[in-house]
Amino acid sequence: MSSSASPCWKVFARSGQxxxxxNICQRVLSTGKDGSTxxxxxxxxxxxxxxxxxxxxxxxxxxxxxxxxSSTSTAQPTISQSLNKQKPLAGSTPRAxxxxxxxxxxxxxxxxxxxxVEDIGFxxxxxxxxxxxxxxxxKTFRTKLIPxxxxxxxxxxxxxxxxxxxxxxTVCISTDAWSARTxxxxxxxxxxxxxxxxxxxxxxxxxxxFKSDHTADNLREHLCKAVAMCGLTNIETTEFTLSQEDFMxxxxxxxxxFEDEDPLHDALDDDDEPSSESSGIxxxxxxPNLHIYxxxxxxxxxxxxxxxxxxxxxxxxxxxxxxAVQKGLAVAAIQRQLARVRQIVKYFRKSNKGKYAxxxxxxxx
Numbered sequence: 001m002s003s004s005a006s007p008c009w010k011v012f013a014r015s016g017q018x019x020x021x022x023n024i025c026q027r028v029l030s031t032g033k034d035g036s037t038x039x040x041x042x043x044x045x046x047x048x049x050x051x052x053x054x055x056x057x058x059x060x061x062x063x064x065x066x067x068x069x070s071s072t073s074t075a076q077p078t079i080s081q082s083l084n085k086q087k088p089l090a091g092s093t094p095r096a097x098x099x100x101x102x103x104x105x106x107x108x109x110x111x112x113x114x115x116x117v118e119d120i121g122f123x124x125x126x127x128x129x130x131x132x133x134x135x136x137x138x139k140t141f142r143t144k145l146i147p148x149x150x151x152x153x154x155x156x157x158x159x160x161x162x163x164x165x166x167x168x169x170t171v172c173i174s175t176d177a178w179s180a181r182t183x184x185x186x187x188x189x190x191x192x193x194x195x196x197x198x199x200x201x202x203x204x205x206x207x208x209x210f211k212s213d214h215t216a217d218n219l220r221e222h223l224c225k226a227v228a229m230c231g232l233t234n235i236e237t238t239e240f241t242l243s244q245e246d247f248m249x250x251x252x253x254x255x256x257x258f259e260d261e262d263p264l265h266d267a268l269d270d271d272d273e274p275s276s277e278s279s280g281i282x283x284x285x286x287x288p289n290l291h292i293y294x295x296x297x298x299x300x301x302x303x304x305x306x307x308x309x310x311x312x313x314x315x316x317x318x319x320x321x322x323x324a325v326q327k328g329l330a331v332a333a334i335q336r337q338l339a340r341v342r343q344i345v346k347y348f349r350k351s352n353k354g355k356y357a358x359x360x361x362x363x364x365x
Contacts, residue, residue, distance in 0.1 A: 173192070173293070
């Protein structure tokens with residue numbers, strides 16, 4: 001509606017440039033340079049209510065029969081609907097389970113610390129994704145969700161090994177013991193098989209805290225029980241159970257062998273939870289022509305442990321090469337050359353002037 005056609009002009013008259021005067025109370029108002037009638041309308045509504053109702057009668061609500069879609073879309077939500085929008089998602093709902101599985105997958109695949117579920121930025125991200133979703137606490141992931149996922153993946157691993165070894169064959173397990181910065185000791189096991197179509201399949205069986213001394217006997221006992229975890233022998237493993245203190249990692253290998261297959265993702269998508277019977281470490285008789293090879297470094301304790309076990313030993317080729325190189329570098333003539341190289345490197349690390357001169361010289365070349 002243009003300013004000249006506004007009902008306000010039935011009450012106001014122009015009184016100079018950008019000024020209008022009320023015909024009822026003779027009050028002068030400013031309309032601004034654009035000649036807006038907003039101030040006039042507010043004046044009539046505030047001081048001349050009867051005249052306002054006459055000039056601006058209330059608009060009748062549209063009939064529901066003529067515009068059913070508009071009445072439905074603008075309908076005010078009920079109290080129950082409003083409350084449901086603020087009600088937290090139940091953990092059993094598909095949406096909540098999907099979000100929890102996604103967080104669990106991220107923690108395992110990206111090797112994220114469990115404390116990430118308590119981080120402010122992460123919680124804000126999840127709130128943006130779904131305001132009603134309640135993130136499970138750190139303890140729930142540590143004591144329930146991750147162990148359950150580990151057992152599901154372990155079952156898939158055992159089934160894959162059983163299928164591969166039904167007529168015998170060869171399986172390789174690589175292992176190494178290591179210590180964290182906290183002085184805690186751990187041992188990791190990786191299982192490798194080659195399928196009938198010559199495809200390499202690699203699985204991380206697990207990383208466990210090793211609380212005993214690293215003697216050959218202790219390492220051999222731990223190794224035999226770990227092999228039995230994979231369903232490769234009929235060794236009794238009732239004493240080798242997964243505890244929260246032992247558990248460290250359940251991810252598959254990170255070098256891309258699973259481009260078309262992701263056992264971690266498959267375990268999350270599997271609706272069938274492992275039963276109490278299948279989730280435990282059962283013993284089973286394997287074919288006599290099954291060959292199990294253990295790959296380790298050249299340390300004397302683990303070498304002796306494998307030598308006294310029923311498995312074949314393959315020493316890590318890369319570690320052997322590294323030992324040879326280290327012995328070669330220990331030669332007196334090589335040590336003198338290395339000392340000179342270290343002095344050169346030390347100079348450029350300590351001197352900013354020398355570092356910049358080296359950069360300029362390198363760029364010119």
